Amino acid sequence: MPDIQIPRVALNDGTTIPQLGLGVYKVADDEAERVVRIALDEGYRHIDTATLYGNEAGVGRAMRASGLDRDDVYLTTKVWNTEHGYDETLRAFDESLRLLDTDHVDLYLIHWPAASRDRYVETYRALETIRSEGRARSIGVSNFQVPHLERLLGETDVVPVVNQVEAHPWLPQRELRAFGDAHGIVTEAWSPLARGRILDDEVLLGIADRLGVSVAQVVIRWHLQHGLVVIPKSATASRIRSNLDVFGFELDDADLDAIAALESGQRTGSHPDDVD
Template sequence: MTPDAVPRIRLNDGNSIPQLGLGVYKVDDDEAERTVATALELGYRHLDTAEYYGNEAGVGRALAASGVDRDDVYVTTKVWNDQQGYDSTLHSFDRSLAKLGLDVVDLYLIHWPAPRQDLYVETYRAMERIRQEGRARSIGVSNFQTHHLERLLGETDVVPVINQVEVQPWLQQRELRAFGEARHIVTEAWSPLARGRILEDPVLLRIASAHDISTAQVVLRWHLQQGLVVIPKSVTPSRIAENLDVFGFDLTPDETAAIDALDSGERVGSHPDEVG
């Protein structure tokens, strides 16, 4: 798969992001290095890490050793809950850059709103400064619900380019996605395969059989046809390759409608109001 086979989504600040990337949640530092090296070799050009994952250094080492031009790879990292606050965020960002071995990241996110701390507005203002200084090309948020976004938009100056949230066929978050779309905030899906739990769903198995593909490929194609950015995670080379091979077919309107009908509101991750 060539890197230019992956479409790019234009962001509200004029930058763009590859629509499919590699997530490295719950991957230790050494394994992240091996996994990212494999992904880059296969044609991935979008990497999503975070301070909390403890693998920014491994991601950076793999990128540096890959021979791929830095500007051809889109790199996202995130500030963790216990580092929120204006000064803490600035220091956390410096540490993330050092671990990644980079001078700039493409996207910097607030990992969770952590509403009990009530620091996400202050944190975002620090991120606005980081963006103004040119050390993060774009800034955004992760796991924000509508009420978090409404407050952020009312109290800060830069509209987030992305809201990275759990989106999978059982949890489609249509109202949240519509709120973002109306404000030119792209929705990016984490845990798009529901941590593997959804892959035996009979509807998905039937569609996969019709196309002679895997259920994971069906689900990822559904995300792409919804206009979402999606970051599946795997450490298995064959699955990393399979997850990228989702641009040679289309789901029919009936198949899309059948997947749409699976929405039950079931999360595999935590509710954003309950974290931090």
């Protein structure tokens, strides 16, 4: 296996998370086993799945087949909106552990606030229980906006370690990142490549050409240099490998300024207020 040293980001509960990982959204269960095995063989040590993805079993099979110790792989999964509620979340977590065939996850997240259901606070209290039992080493949220975070901080005891949101140069999430920084919540980026749509951007193409790297590598490097945790998704071996090869170059100030000018607020996924 390649000896790649992926930086780790300190979390507010004393643990650390690999700054770069593999997301497996829209990867079928049988395909997930192959994809995750490739990633682990290439040196990835952070896998992000979710109940919604329907591939927890495949992820678990890949982790066991890899020959790696369980503690060598940082594993995240998430509770889906229909399982919000204290007891419902505990049951959903038990099912995730069964499918993953593990006795713990490293990070358990609320996938969306699903604010219209108004159950994310009690759902998070279930996460606090799971954490106290040692079955999730860390807990956090995904797709939470500032008002959701403010309520959670006011009504629960454990500060989330991360908030996983759509983030990329078009949508840098400055307000959310600033709020997270002020409260010790790390921002983690899903859809960091804007579902591939950003890869044709002329500014990014120019930077990539000058550095002799791919546009995807430029964008992933942008995330890393901004202190974000980033989980690009690919099912293609060459891209899985390429997305990890981002530690041999740096973006300079001029590059970062040029990329900052790309901010448009454009999303490639749903706005959290529209998901229930």
